[in-house]
Amino acid sequence: MTPTPPATTYRAPRSQHMVICGDDGLARRLAVELDAVCGETVTVVLPSRHDEHGGEIDMLHRDPRSPVELLIAARPDEQVLRAAGVERAAALALTYGDDQTNMMAALLARSLNPSVRLVIRMYNRERGRHLEQLLDRAVLARRGRGAAPPSDGLPLDTSTTVLSDADTAVPELVAAAALGPGHTLQVAGKVFRGVARPAGTPPHASDLATLAVLSGADRHDPRSEDSAETPGEDGTQLLPDTVTSYHSQFTHGRLMLEEVTHDHVPEAPADSRTVGGWLRDRFTHLPWKVFVSREVMSVFGVLTAVVALLSLATYYTDDGIPLWKAVYLPLLDIFTMGDPATGESPARKVLQLMAGFTGLAILPLVVAATINATGAFRTASVSHPPTGDLSDHIVLVGLGKVGARVLIRLRSTRHRIVVVERDPHARGVAVARELGVPLILEDATEPRVLDLARIGQSASVLVLTSDDSANLDIVMAAREANPGVRAVMRLYDDDFAATVSLTLRASYPDALTRSRSVSALAAPAFAAAMMGRHVLGVMPVERGVLLFTAVDVAGHPALEGLSVHQAFAQNEWRVLAVGAAGSGTVPVSSSDTLGGLRLASRPGFDWRPSHGRVLRAGDRVVLATTRQGLGILTRGRIAPSGPRPTP
Known part of the structure; x- marks a missing residue:
């Protein structure tokens, strides 16, 4: 029988009250995301309840089953932050479209509640990096002055996380274009996605773990594209054991964790x-054909026709003139390069005037067509x-x-x-x-x-x-x-x-x-950051949700000293990867650059650990958890005594 660690005393968690301040669709989507993930109150601060974003939040606020509350305020000043409950909040997300507004609100919030987790939307990534360091340094300095520990004795996660909605949406856009639909996850420089396998689909070589047995309830919902094609009767089963997963593969769809790619620095051919x-x-x-475009050819065709007519007229009105000179003289007149025909015949004078007026009319067209063709050539040549x-x-x-x-x-x-x-x-x-x-x-x-x-x-x-x-x-x-x-x-x-x-x-x-x-696409990453730096991602699964978290094994009775096989808890958590405690768990731990953009490199996590590998105090693991499982892991409470299901 699998050994079961002794039960520990349950410690009441600190409040998970969340606050969101924003003025666009990201605040609304984040509130909806937290409504599904967080069981505590979510207060949303919006400029108006009458626009499309405020209207949906107002509907959630009026739903007695929803923990979402709505506060209307134009700007997130100190009075508004106090009214939203930032002083007692576990996390605050600032998603305004203006970087300066987010920065000012973050500084105010940190002074009101030094232990609040801050998640800040920033377009200027360099400025965001400096702000992140500044706010985290302020917390460390306060602790160094002997600030009192939290009442529950647990260490506070007072991280500051600066995110760009554009950056966080990129992996899912790429996965959708390259592989099809599926929610993605970035961990330690690698990209994974949850992909639905229809009933009867054989395992794929890229599959790492079974995340859920699906009911297929949302297969017609365009917002839920990871559901199975075959509906079932028993509902969604998150993190099932191996036996359940195997027997259900013929009758139910399964949500599998699939490795998408390894990041590397792309090279030119x-x-x-x-x-x-x-x-x-x-x-x-090179696009040489722009110089023979219809516009250019039309202008030069007209010019050629005019020169030909004037040349013929000059040849027949001036006896004995060579043909080459009959062409040469009109060209000089058109381009205003010839001498006035004061001593010439009346016919020559008339033709010179006609050539001059023709040049005034045609030359601007010739210049414009040439400039346009040159510009088109310069643009198209790249x-x-x-x-x-x-x-x-x-x-x-x-x-x-x-x-x-x-x-x-x-x-x-x-x-x-x-x-x-x-x-x-x-x-x-x-x-x-x-x-x-x-x-x-x-x-x-x-x-x-x-x-x-x-x-x-x-x-x-x-x-x-x-x-x-x-x-x-x-x-x-x-x-x-x-x-x-x-x-x-x-x-x-x-x-x-x-x-x-x-x-x-x-x-x-x-x-x-x-x-x-x-x-x-960005809302799950913001929601994960609000839940703490240990939460790497959030993945909706039909009507439920899975969270991906990084946990140090040391001091965890549900992990330390157990094998990967034994550390599995059905419907609560599953070990996905094992690495050293110093391994990075954020998408970018070091970087190369290409065109001024950062590229992730890969710290060492074993994503296919042996089931017999024993978890030691120096290890860090990446887990897929349910909300209940995350609460147990982060609050020090373990599952009740009894045999564990086979993973």
């Missing part, structure tokens, strides 16, 4: 780093369209703040990519050139541009521009050209995204379409 490769790239793909044999690639549209990070992440998975961006100065253009990725610098809403990207032969299209309407237009055009293409688009409004996704699925039932807002 070797050939492009040689002198010969560089010269070939520069001159083979493009590098794909070769004619490219297929099964990913078309990425938009290389802004999100697109640049998605490009790097996609390149690290070694997928073939074609990028489209209309702004030659966009941040990701330099990254695309450095990586040697085929680049088209044109507007993707133009039909021929998608043809240049070989959308008909592509496997996926990922549209990440800042214009919702343009994103929808591009995806619809891609669907017409390739009905089976996997389409992932970024939409700001979450309700609009759900409607679009449902409509496109109905129109193209055999093709995958995913449309989500960045705030909806």
Whole structure:
């Protein structure tokens, strides 16, 4: 029989009251996320209850089963923070769109409650890093002056976490484009996702663990894309034992944890780093055809016709003049380079005046057409369209703040990519050139541009521009050209995204379409940070939720001295990975740079530990837990005595 550690005395947890202050969709999505994850009160501070975000929070506030409360305030000043209960809160999220507002509120909150966990949304990552260090240093200094410990004797998690909603959304966008739907998780430089396997699906080599046996209750819900295809009768079973998982695989879908990729620094193709490769790239793909465009040819055609007419008139009105001179003189007159014909015949004088007026009319057109062609050549010369044999690639549209990070992440998975961006100065253009990725610098809403990207032969299209309407237009055009293409688009409004996704699925039932807002994709990471630095991610599972956490084994009676097999607790927690206690558990522990962007490296976690490996005091483990399991692990209470199920 599996040994069971002795029971310990239950210690009452400190309040898990959460406060969210924001002014856009991220605050609303975060409140909904915490409503499902956190059993304590969640107070949301919004500027208005009458906009679309405030209206949904107000509905949650009026629901007697919901722990969400609503406070209306224009700015998060000290009075508002006190009214929201920051002084007794366990965590505060500041998600305003303005960095300065978030910074001021964070400093106020830290002075009101030095032990509060702060989760701050920042666009300027360097400023956010300095703010994170400043606020955490203030807590350490206060402790050094002899501040009293918490009443329950547990160490306080007073971390400050600065997040960018764009950065946190990138892994899920990449996974959706490369592999299909599935909530993703970043741990120690690796990317994982929870993927639903329909009933009867054999195990995959990339599967690490069974996270849940699914009921399939949400399989038609566009917001819940990880449900099984086959509905069951027993409901969702989180973290089942091996026997349950095995017997249910033929009748129920299963949610499996799958390893997606290993991060590495992507390199440009070797050939492009040689002198010969560089010269070939520069001159083979230069867009010389812009100088023979219809506009340029029309202007120079008119000019040629006028010169020909004036030359013929000069030849027939001036006896004995050579043909070359009959052409040469009108050209001089058109370009105002000839001498006045004061001593010439009246016909010559008239022709010179006509040539002069023609030059005044045509030369501006010639100059404008030449300048336009030169500008088009300069812009198009930095493009590098794909070769004619490219297929099964990913078309990425938009290389802004999100697109640049998605490009790097996609390149690290070694997928073939074609990028489209209309702004030659966009941040990701330099990254695309450095990586040697085929680049088209044109507007993707133009039909021929998608043809240049070989959308008909592509496997996926990922549209990440800042214009919702343009994103929808591009995806619809891609669907017409390739009905089976996997389409992932970024939409700001979450309700609009759900409607679009449902409509496109109905129109193209055999093709995958995913449309989500960045705030909806980022909300789980913000929720995880609010629950403490030990929480790495939150993954919705139908009507339930799983949390991923990093725990030091030392001092944990439910972990220390037990094997990985014995440390499993059905419906509570499962050990996923084992590493040294000093191993990093955040996505970026050290970095390389590419185009000014940070790339994660990999600390050492064993993601396929032997079931017989004994957990020692110097180990750190990554666990998948339920809410109940996390409460037991973080508060020092263990499961009741009795035999443990077989993992």
